[in-house]
Amino acid sequence: MTPMIAPLDERARAYDRMAHALNHLGDTWRDWPDLASVAAAINLSPSHFQREFTRWAGISPKQYQAALAHGEAGELLRDGASVLDAALETGLSGPGRLHDLFxxxxxxxxxxxxxxxxxxxxxxxxxxxxxxxxxxxxxxxxxxxxxxxxxxxxxxxxxxxxxxxxxxxxxxxxxxxxxxxxxxxxxxxxxxxxxxxxxxxxxxxALYGTPFRRQVWRALLEIPAGTTRTYGQLARAAGNPNAARAVGAAVGANPISWFIPCHRALAADGRLHNYHWGVARKRAMLTYERAHAA
The missing domain is CATH 3.30.160 (Double Stranded RNA Binding Domain)
Structure with a gap:
């Protein structure tokens, strides 16, 4: 049975706790921590955490961990790892379910x-x-x-x-x-x-902006949920392969957060940095998307 998503105002109030939980799970999922230890890390009882996380994310904490493993395994396989190696590396379990707006x-x-x-x-x-x-x-x-x-x-x-x-x-x-x-x-x-x-x-x-910026923002929309691109890759997608710096400025000027996913744009070294509304929020968005897109 599909978990019931909480009303929007309830999800908004829970965001700070859930961002903490997403970051903690993102750091520890390879160790497959149990429900009690994750709940303790964010100062909630196991039952409260299970209920609040599931109503916020639409999947349970266990499904979320499995989806992160599923996504990681896919990357390993694409990089040439064997199925056995990918399974051993991630403890692969079933994927989560995709929720998407467009x-x-x-x-x-x-x-x-x-x-x-x-x-x-x-x-x-x-x-x-x-x-x-x-x-x-x-x-x-x-x-x-x-x-x-x-x-x-x-x-x-x-x-x-x-x-x-x-x-x-x-x-x-x-x-x-x-x-x-x-x-x-x-x-x-x-x-x-x-x-x-x-x-x-x-x-x-309603995207107000120069043609170049709107082209970059459209390129952001082409990045699949749960994945990222560097500024250089976005520059090529926008038709200006030598304009990575200008693309970075256009990404930073994106007026519509989340829906035009500038959180999926990374520096060449893959670091999460310079998100206008906070790096913690960027990380929460990416880990949430990765689980649901697995």
Whole structure:
């Protein structure tokens, strides 16, 4: 029987604990820790952890560990390992089940996209996501921006490792579209969030930006869930193989986190770094995707 996914606001509240759990499982899955030891690592009882993780992720902690092993085994096999070696290396078990959302289409003409949002009527609000509280920027044609709010984060200039506060997240999204007419509407943002995350309906996006940046953002959409690409690989996919540095800047300027998956872009050495909304969130997204895509 498929586990019941928790309501969106419940998943948002559980994100910090679940990010901790994802990181812990990502570090320890090869040792196949039991439920009690993983629960103790995040200060929950085994029954509470089992229930909360399953309702957040849609798969149990045991299924999640198995899916990580499955994904690792696939990489080993592609690299030439024997089936036996891959099984011994990972303790392979059954895969998890894929949950995926997708982008329906880009809801702007080229001229509108190049205008950078000038004169557009946009709604800015906060609403839950599975990865914590989101800062949503929505236009009549679709989603314009999505960032993340870490409640209790220090409200300073710039973005700290501790997270991004509400005022900072809103200011960051609004500053990208200085010519737009932006109004606050949390209720509208929540309706949009629930439509996307709970109903799974196709979601149009409105990508304002230069043609080059939009080409890079489209290349991000071509990266399969649970996998990553370097900036150099993205440059080749975007048709500019010598533009890795410019591609990195375009990835960093991606306005729609999670749905346009800039978290799947890595430096040439494979390090997780420089994610606008926190490296911990990037790692949680990648490990969550890897388990579900296995």
């Amino acid at each position: 982008i329906a289409h880009e809801g702007l003409t080229p001229g509108e996209a190049k205008a950078g949002g000038a004169g557009a009527d946009l709604v800015l609000g906060k609403a839950p996501t599975p990865f914590g509280l989101g800062a949503w920027l929505i236009g009549q044609r679709g989603l314009v921006g999505l960032g993340f709010i870490d409640e209790g984060a220090p409200r300073r200039t710039g973005f700290e490792h501790q997270g991004v506060g509400e005022a900072q997240a809103f200011a960051d999204l609004a500053a990208r579209y200085p010519g737009a007419d932006i109004r606050r509407d949390d209720a509208a943002a929540e309706r949009f969030a629930r439509k996307v995350f709970e109903s799974g309906e196709p979601m149009p996006v």
